[in-house]
Amino acid sequence: MSNTTTEAELPLAPDDAAAERLSTAPVESEGPTGIGMFGWARWMWRQLTSMRVALILLFLLSLAAIPGSLIPQYQNGQGQLKVEAWKAQHTTVAPIYEKLQLFDVYSSVWFSAIYILLFVSLAGCIVPRTWQFVGVLRAQPPAAPRNLTRMPVYAAWRTEADADAVNAAAHRLLRKRRFRANLSGGAVAAEKGYLREVGNLLFHMSLFALLGGFAWASLASGTGGKLMVEGEGYSNTITQLDDFNGTRFYGSDDLDPFFLKLDGFTAKFQDKGDQIGAARQFTANVEYAKGEDTSRLTKGTIEVNHPLEIGGSKVFLIGHGYAPVITVTNAKGEVVYHGATPFLPQDSNLTSTGVVKVSDYGDKDGAKTQMGFSGFFLPTAPLSFEGTGPVSLFPGDAAPELVLNAFAGDLGTDSGLPQNIYQLNTRKLTQLTQDGQPAKARLKPGQAWALPDGYGSVTFDGYKQWASFNVSHRPGNSIALAGAVLAILGLIGSLFVQRRRIWVRAVALPGGGTQVELAGLARSESAKIAEELAELAVDLQDDAPASEDEDDAEDPAADGPAADDPAPEAAAASDTPAEPAVPADQNSKE
Numbered sequence: 001m002s003n004t005t006t007e008a009e010l011p012l013a014p015d016d017a018a019a020e021r022l023s024t025a026p027v028e029s030e031g032p033t034g035i036g037m038f039g040w041a042r043w044m045w046r047q048l049t050s051m052r053v054a055l056i057l058l059f060l061l062s063l064a065a066i067p068g069s070l071i072p073q074y075q076n077g078q079g080q081l082k083v084e085a086w087k088a089q090h091t092t093v094a095p096i097y098e099k100l101q102l103f104d105v106y107s108s109v110w111f112s113a114i115y116i117l118l119f120v121s122l123a124g125c126i127v128p129r130t131w132q133f134v135g136v137l138r139a140q141p142p143a144a145p146r147n148l149t150r151m152p153v154y155a156a157w158r159t160e161a162d163a164d165a166v167n168a169a170a171h172r173l174l175r176k177r178r179f180r181a182n183l184s185g186g187a188v189a190a191e192k193g194y195l196r197e198v199g200n201l202l203f204h205m206s207l208f209a210l211l212g213g214f215a216w217a218s219l220a221s222g223t224g225g226k227l228m229v230e231g232e233g234y235s236n237t238i239t240q241l242d243d244f245n246g247t248r249f250y251g252s253d254d255l256d257p258f259f260l261k262l263d264g265f266t267a268k269f270q271d272k273g274d275q276i277g278a279a280r281q282f283t284a285n286v287e288y289a290k291g292e293d294t295s296r297l298t299k300g301t302i303e304v305n306h307p308l309e310i311g312g313s314k315v316f317l318i319g320h321g322y323a324p325v326i327t328v329t330n331a332k333g334e335v336v337y338h339g340a341t342p343f344l345p346q347d348s349n350l351t352s353t354g355v356v357k358v359s360d361y362g363d364k365d366g367a368k369t370q371m372g373f374s375g376f377f378l379p380t381a382p383l384s385f386e387g388t389g390p391v392s393l394f395p396g397d398a399a400p401e402l403v404l405n406a407f408a409g410d411l412g413t414d415s416g417l418p419q420n421i422y423q424l425n426t427r428k429l430t431q432l433t434q435d436g437q438p439a440k441a442r443l444k445p446g447q448a449w450a451l452p453d454g455y456g457s458v459t460f461d462g463y464k465q466w467a468s469f470n471v472s473h474r475p476g477n478s479i480a481l482a483g484a485v486l487a488i489l490g491l492i493g494s495l496f497v498q499r500r501r502i503w504v505r506a507v508a509l510p511g512g513g514t515q516v517e518l519a520g521l522a523r524s525e526s527a528k529i530a531e532e533l534a535e536l537a538v539d540l541q542d543d544a545p546a547s548e549d550e551d552d553a554e555d556p557a558a559d560g561p562a563a564d565d566p567a568p569e570a571a572a573a574s575d576t577p578a579e580p581a582v583p584a585d586q587n588s589k590e
Contacts, residue, residue, distance in 0.1 A: 048117065049124025057118040064114055068105035071097065074245060106218055107247075115215065122208045126201065133197050141180055144187040144503035144519075151503075151519035153530045155537045159544040163514045166506035169543035170518075173536060174502065187505040193523070199493025206487035213480030220249040221474040226260075229323045229340045230464045233261030233287075235294075236313070236471060250473060256311040259294045261287045265465040267320055269396045277349060277395055284317050284467045302469070312473055319468035321345045321352055324377050324402050325461040330362045331454050336371075342466045343377040344422055349392040352377040355424040359413045364455065370411045373458065374424045375404035381442075402443045402460045406432040406451055499523035502533060506544070516544055 035043070047053055072082035083103050087094040101108035148154060159166065163186070170188045174181040179190035224241040226234055234240040236259070238252035246252060268281040282304050287297040290311055300308050307314040321342060328337035336358055343354030358371040380394035381401035390403045407429035413419065432439040434452040441449040443460035450457050500522040507515050518537055522529040 045124065048121050049128075050121075051125065054118065054121040054125055057114060057121055061111075061114050061118055064105070064111050067102050071102050071105070073106070074104050115211065119208070119211060119215075122204060122211070126204050126208065129204075130201060133201060136197075137194065140182040140184075141189040141191040141501065143185060144189050144505055148503060148505060148517045148519035151521050153520040153533050155518040155533060157516055157544075157546045158509070159514050159516055160512075160547055161506075161514055161544040163506040163508045166514055166516055166540070166544040167504065170504035170506070170536070170540055173539050174504070177532070177536070179502065186507060187503060190502045190504075191500070192502075193497050193499035195493050196497040196499050196523075197494075199490045199495075199497060202490030203487050203494060204490075206483045206485075206490055208483075210480050210483030210487060213476040213478075213483055215476070216479065217474045217476030219247055221472070221476070222246040222250040222254070223473070224255070224471040225318075225468065226471065227319070227342060227466055227468040228260075228262040229342060229466045230262055230264055233259060235259050241471070254473075256313045256473065257291050258310045258313070259289045259297075260310070260315065260469075261297070262467055263287055263299075265320065265467050267396070267465065269394070271394075271396065279395070282317060282320055284469075302467075307472075312475070314472050314474075316470040316472060317467060318470045321350060321466050322377050322379060322397070322400075322463050323466045324354075324463045326356055326373075326402075327459040327461055328356070328358050328361075328371065328373075329456045329459075331364055331456050332362065333456070334362065336361050336456075338461075340464045340466075347391075348395065350379050350395040351390070351392040352379075354422060357411050357413065357421075357424070359411055361456075364408070369408055370413070371455070372407040372409075372411055372424045372426070372429055373404050374407070375402060377402055377463070397463070400445060400463060404441050404443065404449065404458060406439050406455070406458070408432060408455060498528055500529045500532070502529075502536065504536075504540075513547055514544070516540070 072086045074083055090097075097103060101110070105111055145151070167183055167186065167188055171181050171183040174188060174190040177192075179192045180194075181188055181190040222245060224236070224244040226240070226242050228234065236255050236257060238244055238255065244252060244255075246254075263285045265285070266281060266283040267279070270276055270278045270280055284302040286300050286302060286308065288300060288308065288310055289295075289297050302308045302315060302317045304317055307316045309315075321344060323340040323342045325340045326337065327335060330336050337356065337360075341354055341356050343352035345352050353376055354374070356373040358373075361369050361371045363369065376390040378390060378392040378399075378401045379396060380392050380398040382388065382391070382393055385391075407424070407426055409429035411419075412425055412428060419425070432452050432455065439452050441458070443449055443458075445460055445462045448457050448459040500520065502518070502520045505517045507517075509515055518533055518540075520529040520533040
């Protein structure tokens with residue numbers, strides 16, 4: 001075995017060891033570097049549950065809801081018709097909107113992602129803060145600082161009362177003022193204003209409940225639409241609704257069973273002044289019955305923003321218009337059509353358009369024929385259409401007229417394909433003519449129009465009013481409403497309640513007597529802490545009156561101000577003092 005020692009085996013000198021520690025050369029690691037997957041997951045969780053990210057997600061949610069209010073949605077009342085009409089008017093961007101799910105915003109993937117992330121963020125904020133606040137409530141108020149003169153609000157005087165008696169009196173007075181007070185170590189520590197943190201937690205929990213209510217409503221709600229003419233009724237089943245939009249947990253089999261009938265409709269408009277034509281009253285007088293038994297009907301009314309609640313559904317009034325009563329006779333004089341046909345309003349004066357399809361007209365000149373009529377209903381018609389065309393001058397029925405065009409041929413109703421009852425496909429129809437011009441007629445109630453070429457006649461018998469209703473089942477609305485109310489209450493508490501602390505220390509002086517010190521600290525700048533401290537000092541004077549020979553007494557507080565005035569003195573520090581150390585469990589994030 002060799003006794004030769006190489007240079008590498010020699011022990012390092014102190015300077016060499018220090019140089020090795022300071023070396024920037026890469027050092028080979030025996031394990032993985034970085035924070036690892038668990039570290040990244042913890043970092044992402046902390047970012048997601050931070051207040052900053054929660055506010056960003058809330059802002060993104062409000063931005064994401066904007067398209068839902070500007071673009072027609074499938075799940076709204078009569079949503080399918082409105083979406084299809086919007087697509088027909090915006091053929092260029094409609095496919096792009098469809099791919100971005102802008103016609104179904106609240107059920108889209110991106111809206112749901114923001115919603116879920118906000119839920120998780122709020123839960124991550126609420127749970128730890130709640131446990132932290134419970135710990136604060138269970139703990140005693142923080143002990144008095146060693147030097148009370150550093151507090152923003154301070155008062156001191158000398159008294160002949162016993163120090164323990166003064167501390168006990170201060171403890172009693174603070175408890176009487178609903179402070180959480182603790183007497184220990186020759187001082188009283190008191191704290192008040194916990195409702196501020198309660199308000200913060202209530203606001204966050206209410207916001208959580210508000211979002212939860214909306215989420216539940218989007219998953220377990222449904223809406224249906226129904227248009228009824230005066231005198232008509234329907235049962236709330238999928239076969240009798242005009243349209244229905246369900247959700248994941250609410251389908252056609254979950255519809256609330258009831259019967260609803262429109263007895264009459266009252267519409268009133270302002271007939272003079274600057275706001276002539278403005279709506280003043282829309283009231284639907286209805287009869288309804290819960291369940292399947294329609295033998296006993298209950299009368300009710302439905303107005304705008306005043307729905308009728310039947311079982312778990314609410315029936316809203318969303319539209320109104322006129323339905324001309326038309327009778328059509330064929331060439332043989334047979335009545336082939338009679339009824340009230342709803343016409344759809346096109347402007348604020350209720351200029352309405354509609355069609356009448358007579359698929360059972362019969363034969364004409366040995367061939368099967370069908371008839372179609374399209375036109376306008378004008379509640380208040382002008383004397384002449386010159387320059388304006390058929391338009392109504394007023395939404396009320398002051399001078400009603402029916403303007404019709406007549407077509408003959410094939411309506412296409414026998415093909416089995418669905419058709420829009422408010423549109424007339426004239427591809428296989430021929431417009432009737434008279435004297436070489438398209439045949440048209442202006443009819444007042446009770447007037448008849450003899451169709452050209454012996455096609456029979458059309459009689460305008462009169463008109464009725466119709467109303468459209470939205471039947472909504474939204475179980476989460478009550479939860480969302482309660483959450484919104486509680487959120488406002490929590491916000492009020494967090495804004496107007498101040499967290500504040502008061503300390504009282506009474507110490508026996510070596511030469512006799514007692515030095516009384518009071519100090520206060522508020523978590524936010526407020527004059528209330530100074531007022532409370534002054535009131536406490538005045539009340540404490542009953543048990544600890546100031547000494548008359550206070551000028552001759554020795555001040556034991558070397559760092560504190562001299563108490564030269566026999567009356568209690570409460571003053572703010574001349575310069576902003578540093579806040580005393582606060583226990584870790586008191587520093588909850590606000």
